[in-house]
Amino acid sequence: MPVDQKTGVGLLGAGVVGSQVARVILDATDGAASNLTLNGVLVRDINRSREGVPSGLLTTDPEQVLSDDRNDLIVEVMGGEEPARSYMAAAMRSGKHVVTANKEALAKHGDELVGLAADNGVTLSYEASVGGGIPVLAVIQDSLSANRIESIRAIINGTTNYILSSMDEAGSSFEDALEEAQELGFAEADPTADVDAHDAMYKLSILARLAFGASALPDTIHREGIRNIGAKDLRYAGALGYTIKLLAIARSGSDGIRCRVHPALVPNDVPMAKVNGVLNAVELNGDLLGPLWLQGRGAGAGPTASAVMGDVLRIAHGMLGNGGGGKSQTGSPSATNGPPVVGMDDLEVCYYVRLAAIDRFGVLAKIANVFGEGHISIASVLQFDADDERGLADLVIMTHPAREANMQETAARLRQLDVVASLENLIRVEDYDTV
Amino acid sequence: MPVDQKTGVGLLGAGVVGSQVARVILDATDGAASNLTLNGVLVRDINRSREGVPSGLLTTDPEQVLSDDRNDLIVEVMGGEEPARSYMAAAMRSGKHVVTANKEALAKHGDELVGLAADNGVTLSYEASVGGGIPVLAVIQDSLSANRIESIRAIINGTTNYILSSMDEAGSSFEDALEEAQELGFAEADPTADVDAHDAMYKLSILARLAFGASALPDTIHREGIRNIGAKDLRYAGALGYTIKLLAIARSGSDGIRCRVHPALVPNDVPMAKVNGVLNAVELNGDLLGPLWLQGRGAGAGPTASAVMGDVLRIAHGMLGNGGGGKSQTGSPSATNGPPVVGMDDLEVCYYVRLAAIDRFGVLAKIANVFGEGHISIASVLQFDADDERGLADLVIMTHPAREANMQETAARLRQLDVVASLENLIRVEDYDTV
Secondary structure, eight states, X not given: OOTTSOEEEEXXXXXXXXXXXXXXXXXXXXXXXXXXXXXXXXXXXXXXXXXXXXXXXXXXOHHHHHTOTTOSEEEEOOOSSTTHHHHHHHHHHTTOEEEEOOHXXXXXXXXXXXXXXXXXXXXXXXXXXXXXXXXXXXXXXXXXTTSOEEEEEEEOOHHHHHHHHHHHHHOOOHHHHHHHHHHTTSSOSSXXXXXXXXXXXXXXXXXXXXXXXXXXXXXXXXXXXXXXXXXXXXXXXXXXXXXXXXXXXXXXXTTEEEEEEEEEEEETTSGGGGOOTTEEEEEEEETTTEEEEEEEEOSSHHHHHHHHHHHHHHHHHHHHHHTSOOOOSSOOOOOTTSOOEEOSTTOEEEEEEEEEEEOSTTHHHHHHHXXXXXXXXXXXXXXXXXXTTTTEEEEEEEEOSEEHHHHHHHHHHHHHOTTEEEEEEEEEEOOOSOO | OOTTSOEEEEEEOOSHHHHHHHHHHHHOOSXXXXXXXXXXXXXXXXXXXXXXXXXXXXXXXXXXXXXXXXOSEEEEOOOSSTTHHHHHHHHHHTXXXXXXXXXXXXXXXXXXXXXXXXXXXXXXXXXGGSSTTOOHXXXXXXXXXXXXXXXXXXXXXXXXXHHHHHHHHHOOOHHHHHHHHHHTTSSOSSOHHHHTTHHHHHHHHHHHHHHHOOOOOGGGSEEOOSTTOOHHHHHHHXXXXXXXXXXXXXXXXXXXXXXXXXXXXXETTSGGGGOOTTEEEEEEEETTTEEEEEEEEOSSHHHHHHHHHHHHXXXXXXXXXXXXXXXXXXXXXXXXXXXXXXXXXXXXXXXXEEEEEEOSTTHHHHHHHHHHHTTOOEEEEEEEEEETTTTEEEEEEEEOSEEHHHHHHHHHHXXXXXXXXXXXXXXXXXXXXXX
């Protein structure tokens, strides 16, 4: 491509992010973005007006964007698995670079899509799929390239972080906090993808692929959402010096890579505990670098467009410099030969166990006995909120580090114990002392 | 250069950072670093052994490294202005890429060195010169390329941050905290470069060049060190809800770019207040992205080698992909045509003013009168530590936002006031409400 020619861009999707990307390209009068030309925008509803985007650019026919020879690069911001995956595949097969914000398609079809990029000599970039405007993928792939990444710990879902933050602050229930988040536009009408942690799981899958070269497909990642977190859990955790966050954690160990997304007790005095509201934060640990902390807006039109446009300009810059295809910045090699992804059984962490137990002498001995038989050492026991009418009290047991398989087996036995009315919650405690 | 050939590296300097870089290259058995060959290392003392670095690679003759045709890339980790600048210039003139950690040479000779890179078609990269292992330059130049950067606020000198943190924690004097830092190896025997903020000034100069395209030469940057900060200031600031940090700030305004390095009162409840010890942190604000926070180890062999090697591998990767010179990642264009760098006169911030004043009726009226005549509005006045013997008390006055020129004029008048024994300190308050 001659140096004086502009880079042609086709856009798939014109929601809040797509419209923002379109405006950034269309409004650029100087700088790198002024060397881009937006040739077409695929939309679902051609009659809806999009501020700052001329209606002449809009089309409901994907072929008009995908088969337009003027487009060197396709930006996919439709979201969802299909037809986004097929459109991206078609674009790469016809020699076009692809920039996407699509976490689900990348997490589920990363090997296929990255392979297509390599096979067709094009670049696939997806910085916007994780952490919104936080450039975590570029940092892992590029700046930390001399490091062996040891661990990633992150808050990468703004909706659940907003809900947990407001539960902690206002003492409200999950249901009330969710409703408030929905009213403020921080949660969808159907909140499943966020509160059941599918969104965070997809993002962790992408992070693990890049950082460890591991094929961490979604079904290899342990996933628990936040529906089961009660106002009581935040109150009791607070009394013990913790808050509760939905963490996404991937860690390299001698046996492989362990990936998990679940609520965790986080000590109040570490930075992760202070990431509140819709913010996202990622803590990387590299063998040379030590810990690196990135924090910013994980969603929204501006931050996501910032990440999309960073990828677009990198590819456009590469095309100008090389007289050919740009170099993949965040496209990882196929991860099928990477380290194994291991399950939860051998995880060793401390646990917070909340029981509704019968409030009388001798009960604790019975409960403690079950822990002992499971080879789990108890660190502390606190009793809260005795309910005289029902003869029950909340018992919060904090354990020393224990093996996950042992803890799950012990939990099953506790549920069957006659003095335990119910095992209300079992939450892992994240360790910030031995990183 | 053929794809199967290795990238030759010559190293200038083998202190803690240089030795670490050498070991990373020499020890690499797989991954990108295994495609590098270390051909020679310039040292001052050839008889000192460097663990993991074969003595056969060492030389005291710079020409042996600079003129070695096997070297595609020179890594400069000697530090200091000369001869580092000359060596880098010579390397680029002979067609070699340069990676450096040298803040002083870049801050003082950035236009010349960046110009040489462009003229000779080579890459000059200097990620390690600012923030140690924190990849702030790559993030500004690459990931945030679609953003207009609005401001940078940073703690980029670990020594002064360690001293201020320990003064705040232990209530110790500057002198005692400095001595402790020296004993722990966090401060040099001659601490001038750090405590008088030359180091932070150089780094801010580099950041401002990249983020704003401004030719922010060191002498255009307002610089104040921390020698004048007393245990009293930290105590009084604490009583008012603040701590004191040495901040490096560059902000784009309607009149140009203002760059300043000075101690500042930082509200205790913002993340910057919690950056303690030798950590570094950088807060960027982009128009699309909003705030982005980066935090990590700002110095040390591992973090600095991480940044150096990130640059080295990026260049090596570019050489392989292009069959020619790599593309400059963090080499900015010449900044001589950038926005103007403006002085301090029109800065508007709040101030903390500590006076030793005569402790009797009517004194405050006289003092307040001087503020009023200077068009500076007082927000609060607190009296501390009355000294009955000398008849003096400490008066801490917090102002509303005021123009710097007015404040300096008022300070001069306060110093001459008969009821003021001395103006002990004047510290700017950093605003975290109106970012």
